[in-house]
Amino acid sequence: GESVGLHLPTLSVQEGDNSIINCAYSNSASDYFIWYKQESGKGPQFIIDIRSNMDKRQGQRVTVLLNKTVKHLSLQIAATQPGDSAVYFCAEKWDTGRRALTFGSGTRLQVQP
């Protein structure tokens, strides 16, 4: 399944499928991007990050892809598990001016057993 971010805030996938969560970021000057997972009643938890001089980075079962041309970021989760059910946020850091992270609106991932 695939999410288009703001236009589809909930993504529902079957257990074992791959998930793709998309994020359109706002500032072409952003030099750092990060994905967080937030489970109900908890604070956001770091998943993976990527710098603007890269276009792909892999972690354990997760991959982040960065397309600077269209200012698009995606998070791919392989073999999605029920424990992956959460809200996923992307965040960007601008390289000038503002020195903190700017968060997107989030996508809820629901994994069906």
Place this chain on the structure above:
Amino acid sequence: EADIYQTPRYLVIGTGKKITLECSQTMGHDKMYWYQQDPGMELHLIHYSYGVNSTEKGDLSSESTVSRIRTEHFPLTLESARPSHTSQYLCASSEWGGETQYFGPGTRLLVL
């Protein structure tokens, strides 16, 4: 798992009361942040600090105030709580040279 703590986890309080939300981290991080988040919505930065005696306002205007007297402690205070302050408040910290922010569990505030 990050060592950042917030108390209380839940708070129900009447209008006009003064409240302080506590945030502490044991990682020695210089940078600390407060975010406000409504359920299922994005995080909005309301305050941040780059070290002791340094505090700045964030993107979202907030009637709250913060202080940073010690590196590990970054409390947020509301002098007179109102129902519009009902939200979740998340504290985070990061190393001086790093961008990755580590979050606490949050405080859910309900003002009646």
